[in-house]
Amino acid sequence: MIIDALQYANWSPKIFRQMREGGVDAVHVTIAYHENFREMVLNIERWNRWFEDYSDLICHARSGDDVRAAKASGRTAILFGFQNCSPIEDDIGLVEIVHTLGARFMQLSYNNQSLLATGCYESEDPGITRMGRQVIAEMNRVGLVIDMSHSAERSTLEAIEISGRPIAITHANPSCWHPALRNKSDSVLKALGESGGMIGFSLYPHHLKDKSDCSLESFCEMVARAAEIMGVAQLGIGSDLCQDHPDSVVEWMRVGRWTKEIDYGEGSRNDVGFPPMPSWFRDNRDFGKVEAGLRAVGFDAAEVAAIMGGNWLNFFDRSFGPQVQQAEAQPREVAE
Amino acid sequence: MIIDALQYANWSPKIFRQMREGGVDAVHVTIAYHENFREMVLNIERWNRWFEDYSDLICHARSGDDVRAAKASGRTAILFGFQNCSPIEDDIGLVEIVHTLGARFMQLSYNNQSLLATGCYESEDPGITRMGRQVIAEMNRVGLVIDMSHSAERSTLEAIEISGRPIAITHANPSCWHPALRNKSDSVLKALGESGGMIGFSLYPHHLKDKSDCSLESFCEMVARAAEIMGVAQLGIGSDLCQDHPDSVVEWMRVGRWTKEIDYGEGSRNDVGFPPMPSWFRDNRDFGKVEAGLRAVGFDAAEVAAIMGGNWLNFFDRSFGPQVQQAEAQPREVAE
Numbered sequence: 001m002i003i004d005a006l007q008y009a010n011w012s013p014k015i016f017r018q019m020r021e022g023g024v025d026a027v028h029v030t031i032a033y034h035e036n037f038r039e040m041v042l043n044i045e046r047w048n049r050w051f052e053d054y055s056d057l058i059c060h061a062r063s064g065d066d067v068r069a070a071k072a073s074g075r076t077a078i079l080f081g082f083q084n085c086s087p088i089e090d091d092i093g094l095v096e097i098v099h100t101l102g103a104r105f106m107q108l109s110y111n112n113q114s115l116l117a118t119g120c121y122e123s124e125d126p127g128i129t130r131m132g133r134q135v136i137a138e139m140n141r142v143g144l145v146i147d148m149s150h151s152a153e154r155s156t157l158e159a160i161e162i163s164g165r166p167i168a169i170t171h172a173n174p175s176c177w178h179p180a181l182r183n184k185s186d187s188v189l190k191a192l193g194e195s196g197g198m199i200g201f202s203l204y205p206h207h208l209k210d211k212s213d214c215s216l217e218s219f220c221e222m223v224a225r226a227a228e229i230m231g232v233a234q235l236g237i238g239s240d241l242c243q244d245h246p247d248s249v250v251e252w253m254r255v256g257r258w259t260k261e262i263d264y265g266e267g268s269r270n271d272v273g274f275p276p277m278p279s280w281f282r283d284n285r286d287f288g289k290v291e292a293g294l295r296a297v298g299f300d301a302a303e304v305a306a307i308m309g310g311n312w313l314n315f316f317d318r319s320f321g322p323q324v325q326q327a328e329a330q331p332r333e334v335a336e
Numbered sequence: 337m338i339i340d341a342l343q344y345a346n347w348s349p350k351i352f353r354q355m356r357e358g359g360v361d362a363v364h365v366t367i368a369y370h371e372n373f374r375e376m377v378l379n380i381e382r383w384n385r386w387f388e389d390y391s392d393l394i395c396h397a398r399s400g401d402d403v404r405a406a407k408a409s410g411r412t413a414i415l416f417g418f419q420n421c422s423p424i425e426d427d428i429g430l431v432e433i434v435h436t437l438g439a440r441f442m443q444l445s446y447n448n449q450s451l452l453a454t455g456c457y458e459s460e461d462p463g464i465t466r467m468g469r470q471v472i473a474e475m476n477r478v479g480l481v482i483d484m485s486h487s488a489e490r491s492t493l494e495a496i497e498i499s500g501r502p503i504a505i506t507h508a509n510p511s512c513w514h515p516a517l518r519n520k521s522d523s524v525l526k527a528l529g530e531s532g533g534m535i536g537f538s539l540y541p542h543h544l545k546d547k548s549d550c551s552l553e554s555f556c557e558m559v560a561r562a563a564e565i566m567g568v569a570q571l572g573i574g575s576d577l578c579q580d581h582p583d584s585v586v587e588w589m590r591v592g593r594w595t596k597e598i599d600y601g602e603g604s605r606n607d608v609g610f611p612p613m614p615s616w617f618r619d620n621r622d623f624g625k626v627e628a629g630l631r632a633v634g635f636d637a638a639e640v641a642a643i644m645g646g647n648w649l650n651f652f653d654r655s656f657g658p659q660v661q662q663a664e665a666q667p668r669e670v671a672e
Contacts, residue, residue, distance in 0.1 A: 038374055045429030093381030101436055 001025050001071065001309035002287050005200035005238035006081075006149075006171040008253075010245045011050060015284065016057040019076040022284040025309060026067045026077040028105060028170060028238070032087045034256030037094055040087040044101055047078065062102055064316035079316075081105030081170070083150060083253075085116050088135070095138040104320050105170060106139065107147045108132060108159060111265065112258060117148075117155040120181045121265070125152035128162060140164045143320045149182070149238075156188050165319060166196035171238035173202050174229070177222040178209040182266060186229060193230030198315045200238020201226070205275035206266035207240070216280040220293040223307065232303050236312040237290065243283055247273030337361050337407065337645035338623050341536035341574035342417075342485075342507040344589075346581045347386060351620065352393040355412040358620040361645060362403040362413040364441060364506060364574070368423045370592030373430055376423040380437055383414065398438055400653035415652075417441030417506070419486060421452050424471070431474040440656050441506060442475065443483045444468060444495060447601065448594060453484075453491040456517045457601075461488035464498060476500045479656045485518070485574075492524050501655060502532035507574035509538050510565070513558040514545040518602060522565060529566030534651045536574020537562070541611035542602035543576070552616040556629040559643065568639050572648040573626065579619055583609030 002023055008030040009015050019027065031043040051060050061067050061077035070077035080102045087103070088094040098106070108117035108128075116132035118125040128136070136159065139146055146167040148156040159167055169192060175183035184192075184199070192199060201223055208214035209222070226235060242250070250273055254265035264272065280289050287308065294304045338359055344366040345351050355363065367379040387396050397403050397413035406413035416438045424430040424442070434442070444453035444464075452468035454461040464472070472495065475482055482503040484492040495503055505528060511519035520528075520535070528535060537559055544550035545558070562571060578586070586609055590601035600608065616625050623644065630640045 037377070041373070041433055042429075045427070045433060048429060048432050091381070093378075093384060096384050097377055097381060097437070100438070101433070 001067075001305070001313055003067070003236065003309035003312040004028070004241070004284075004287070005168070005198075005236055005312055006030065006202075007239060007241045007243075008083075008245075009241060009243040010249070012244065013054055013057070015243060016050075016054050016076065018284040020057055020074070022287050024076050024284050024287060025071040026061060026079060026312070027284075028079045028081050030083050031080045031103075032082040033084055033110060033253050034086050034258070037087050037089055037091075037098075040082070040098070041101070044080065047080070051078075060102060062104065063320050064313050067313060067316060079104050081107075081145075081147065083107045083147075084110035085114050085135070090115060090131070092131070092134055092138050095135060095144060096142050099142040099144045103144060104316075105145045105147045105168065107150055108135075109152075109155065110150045111254070117159065118152040120150055120152050122152055125154040127154045128158045132159075133162060136162050137164070141323050143322055145319050153185060153188060156184070157191055160188075160191045160195050160197060163195075165323065166198070166315070167192070168198045168200070168315070168319075169238075170198075170200045171202040171204070171207075171240040172199065173207045173222060174226050177225065178207065180207055180266065182207055189226060189229045193234045196234070196318075198234055198236055198311060199226065199230070200236045200312070202238055202240045203278065203281045204240035204242070205277065208278065212276045212278055214278050216278070216289060216293040217297065219278075220290075220297040223294060224297050224299070227299075227303075232299075232306055233311055233314075235307045236315075237287070237308060239281070241277075241283060242274055245274060250274050337403075337641070337649055339403070339572065339645035339648040340364065340577070340620075340623075341504070341534075341572055341648055342366065342538075343575060343577045343579075344419075344581075345577060345579035346585070348580065349390055349393070351579060352386075352390050352412065354620040356393055356410070358623050360412050360620050360623060361407040362397060362415060362648070363620075364415045364417050366419050367416050367439075368418040369420055369446060369589050370422050370594070373423050373425055373427075373434075376418070376434070377437070380416070383416070387414075396438060398440065399656050400649050403649060403652060415440050417443075417481075417483065419443045419483075420446035421450050421471070426451060426467070428467070428470055428474050431471060431480060432478050435478040435480045439480060440652075441481045441483045441504065443486055444471075445488075445491065446486045447590070453495065454488040456486055456488050458488055461490040463490045464494045468495075469498060472498050473500070477659050479658055481655050489521060489524060492520070493527055496524075496527045496531050496533060499531075501659065502534070502651070503528070504534045504536070504651070504655075505574075506534075506536045507538040507540070507543075507576040508535065509543045509558060510562050513561065514543065516543055516602065518543055525562060525565045529570045532570070532654075534570055534572055534647060535562065535566070536572045536648070538574055538576045539614065539617045540576035540578070541613065544614065548612045548614055550614050552614070552625060552629040553633065555614075556626075556633040559630060560633050560635070563635075563639075568635070568642055569647055569650075571643045572651075573623070573644060575617070577613075577619060578610055581610060586610050 003026040032040045067077040109119040111119040111121045205211040339362040341364045368376045403413040445455040447455040447457045509519045541547040
């Protein structure tokens with residue numbers, strides 16, 4: 001079972017065929033960066049057309065069992081998620097609506113301050129907001145996973161603490177390996193692991209030591225170090241593969257509509273576009289190389305299988321349905 | 337099994353309790369008259385709150401099996417539908433989206449010309465439009481039932497003809513019994529019956545002979561006459577109960593945002609608001625009286641059970657899932 005917990009490609013039948021060629025059983029795809037609810041619905045409509053037109057290659061998945069069924073039918077399961085909370089606007093009722101439409105992950109913030117939490121590029125992080133606490137409880141209730149990949153440290157630690165169910169960091173790496181603002185401290189990794197949460201290791205060059213020149217061995221040694229901090233059962237892959245996009249798309253991801261100036265995000269004035277991928281991970285066809293690399297640094301076959309997809313499948317089984325023990329959820333009262 | 341194929345009430349726990357008191361197992365509720373997609377979503381959000389707050393009385397249903405499960409748990413199943421095509425705007429992709437959100441019936445037009453078909457109050461009826469043919473095929477594909485309750489004669493006959501699956505007239509009566517513009521000709525009833533479609537008999541006074549003074553016996557004799565035309569298996573109830581609304585709501589239903597003038601619809605200058613219900617059908621508590629009335633005009637117990645809910649349940653089983661035989665659907669090519 002190979003599961004990739006984040007991709008945002010310029011989707012095409014070519015990429016869907018590469019997913020099959022690489023034996024990828026499920027991919028969590030981003031369907032919103034800055035889109036409001038109505039715009040996000042248009043993105044689902046585009047996916048629905050792809051599901052109809054390429055029904056031999058891909059299908060929509062809402063649960064772990066849907067992923068198993070996709071694998072059994074020789075197709076790649078597609079799970080929807082948002083990298084920002086913009087699709088729920090200022091309306092907690094939209095949490096259930098987007099879950100009904102198939103969303104299974106939602107980041108509480110994307111680089112900037114949101115209505116719910118702080119992003120990793122803000123200078124101040126006041127933590128989870130009043131609305132953020134309410135939305136976390138509602139996400140817990142319906143089975144929409146809290147994703148803190150692009151959120152700031154305090155907000156992330158508070159989300160882990162407040163959430164009644166384990167959360168995810170679908171695509172990031174330990175900052176002790178590569179100190180990017182997007183990567184995560186040992187404190188975050190420990191708290192995430194202890195709470196039963198998951199991290200998906202990113203293959204996006206800005207998150208890698210030596211960026212595009214990062215070696216497979218260095219990447220896999222980083223995974224081994226994270227296993228010591230969090231335990232193997234909390235680890236997965238979240239490649240952040242952004243295949244075939246023109247550079248205008250990384251600008252949309254970084255700038256949205258929130259500024260008239262250019263913001264370089266993880267890049268810089270001299271490094272504006274998407275960085276080249278490491279040679280050993282071009283696209284969906286190269287997950288086998290990561291598997292081999294993990295074996296080479298000492299993980300056994302069962303551990304590699306868990307990291308490559310088994311752990312995410314378990315997490316899906318536990319996370320996407322309605323909350324069983326309501327009592328564990330946060331209280332709904334709004335503080336005065 | 338008691339199923340009501342149309343209500344639009346000013347929903348409240350009082351009404352939900354009356355549904356339980358009347359032993360009503362399922363109700364198709366209207367969630368859009370003139371609402372666009374985004375506004376319709378807000379109406380679903382309101383229902384979601386009711387499902388949470390009154391989970392002992394009601395639950396959302398998407399299938400015949402959901403209705404059976406609701407009955408088994410002592411609750412009333414709520415099915416969503418639109419009395420107009422306004423929620424899909426001009427976008428065929430929204431057909432699948434609204435089905436995912438739970439919509440199971442959609443009228444192709446409401447009194448006026450729509451993008452898809454003609455309403456029953458227009459003076460000309462050019463039939464199903466170009467977009468209408470495409471949307472019918474898409475509704476067939478996903479399992480969204482075509483409802484022609486408020487549509488004009490030619491459009492209705494063409495919808496029956498074009499649709500690859502049986503359609504419904506959820507709430508209307510034979511015009512041979514009471515010649516209202518909203519009621520249906522024998523030609524429509526015959527074509528509907530021969531195609532496996534369903535009619536739900538309305539208890540809205542403007543659709544009744546002698547209006548609010550209509551007798552139970554007259555209503556039930558009308559049902560018996562319809563059974564001769566269409567066969568018992570195609571008959572159900574669609575009460576059109578509009579309980580507890582202020583008269584401003586009937587104005588919204590009739591006028592929406594399409595005119596600045598007042599349109600009296602089925603009423604008149606001297607009869608502006610909601611008409612009083614017949615004495616023998618106040619609300620959800622009175623379905624038992626209809627059952628007794630049907631027995632009194634000669635239907636046997638099995639026939640009464642079929643008309644009161646069994647036929648709708650069969651129809652739900654056949655209609656709400658994806659189309660099995662794609663070959664029977666209309667071709668997708670757009671004529672030049």
